[in-house]
Amino acid sequence: MIVDDNVDAAAMLAMLLESHGHAVTVEHDARSALERSDMAAPDVFLLDIGLPDISGNELARRLRAGARTGSAMLVAITGYGRDRDRIETQAAGFDHHLVKPVDTRQLSALLAGMRQSGKSPTRAAG
Numbered sequence: 860m861i862v863d864d865n866v867d868a869a870a871m872l873a874m875l876l877e878s879h880g881h882a883v884t885v886e887h888d889a890r891s892a893l894e895r896s897d898m899a900a901p902d903v904f905l906l907d908i909g910l911p912d913i914s915g916n917e918l919a920r921r922l923r924a925g926a927r928t929g930s931a932m933l934v935a936i937t938g939y940g941r942d943r944d945r946i947e948t949q950a951a952g953f954d955h956h957l958v959k960p961v962d963t964r965q966l967s968a969l970l971a972g973m974r975q976s977g978k979s980p981t982r983a984a985g
Contacts, residue, residue, distance in 0.1 A: 860884045862892040862918065863907040863936065868959070872905065872936070875963060881970065889913035893921060900927035903973065905966075908937040908948065916951035923952035932973055936961055 861876075863869040864887050873883045884901065886892040889910050896904075904922060908915035915935060922928040932955070935948040940958035948956045955969055 860886065860892060860896065860901040860903070861905045861936075862886045862889065862910065862915070863905075864888060864909075864911050865907070872961070876970075879967065879970075889915070889918040889921075892918060896922065896925065896928050900925075901931060903932045903934065903970065904928075905934050905936045906953075908935055908939050908944070916947055916953075919948070919951040919953050932969070934966070934969065 861869050861872055861883060863872070863885075866887060869885045869887065873885050876883045884895060884899075886895055889912050892904075892906075904919075906915040906918055910918065913921075915937065919933050919935075922931060922933060933953045935953045935956040936959060937944070937948075937956070938959045940956075945956045957965060
């Protein structure tokens with residue numbers, strides 16, 4: 860699941876992931892993402908940090924606390940790239956921190972690593 864309030868950026872990332880065989884859902888705010896994740900828990904969440912309603916860090920904390928989403932891979936996709944920002948995302952429960960514009964090779968490697976570990980991000984990657 861991609862959660863980004865930038866509609867164009869989310870759409871572009873979704874198209875990229877879909878072209879690589881991933882099933883992708885997109886939400887543009889944290890509350891909608893939480894509601895949808897209750898219905899079908901994705902394996903991977905790509906979260907913008909600067910969301911309008913709840914910060915991506917708070918969303919990550921809530922996803923980590925969820926019974927169905929607690930073990931999902933959480934990837935921060937953000938314009939915030941300082942050391943302090945990375946410490947904050949790690950403390951919030953993120954597995955990875957990628958700075959926009961996202962290096963698509965790095966993201967593909969993360970998803971491929973998940974496949975190799977036995978988890979399939981095709982269920983709802985991104």
